[in-house]
Amino acid sequence: MTPHLLIRSETVTDADQIGEVTIAAFKTLEISNHTEQFIIEALRAASALTLSLVAETDGRVIGHIAFSPVVMSDGTESWYGLGPVSVLPAYQRQGIGKALIGEGLSRLKAMNARGCCLVGHPAYYTKFGFKNIPGLVHEGVPPEFFFALSFDGRFPQGVVTFHEAFNAVGQSAG
DSSP: OOTTEEEEEOOGGGHHHHHHHHHHHHTTOTTOOSOHHHHHHHHHHTTOOSEEEEEEETTEEEEEEEEEEOEETTOOOSEEEEEEEEEOGGGTTSSHHHHHHHHHHHHHHHTTOOEEEEEOOHHHHGGGTOBOOTTEEOTTSOGGGEEEEESSSOOOOEEEEOOGGGGOOSOOOO
């Protein structure tokens, strides 16, 4: 892991650096629509960033993770979506994403969240205990890429809807 790594809550002055980190992290990913920075801006503008953490080293933001509320069709409350999570390419594969996810999940639990879900790579997110849950779906996403982690041992059933900010495709107003 990077020496002197600090995981902390986002501050008002971090927004530009978070955008730069996010753009750089997703720039070469073929599976990306390259809208992640707009999603974060839209979540922030809607006051829907329940948890926004940065990884910082030597005063520079090198990673970011966002958590926002999700809606469960069965009415289950206090579930959150993880993402986007991004780390500058020069710092990837050094445990920074793992540190951001671990701290974020820990803080969600401390907030009495009931669980967290995400769309992501199976080989990576299963390391954190995320699982494909039969009967819990995110429409338009193949089930093998949709994961949930329950903090209380119970899983909702039905359709998960992420915040409308995940539909963002351009610069947010303001």
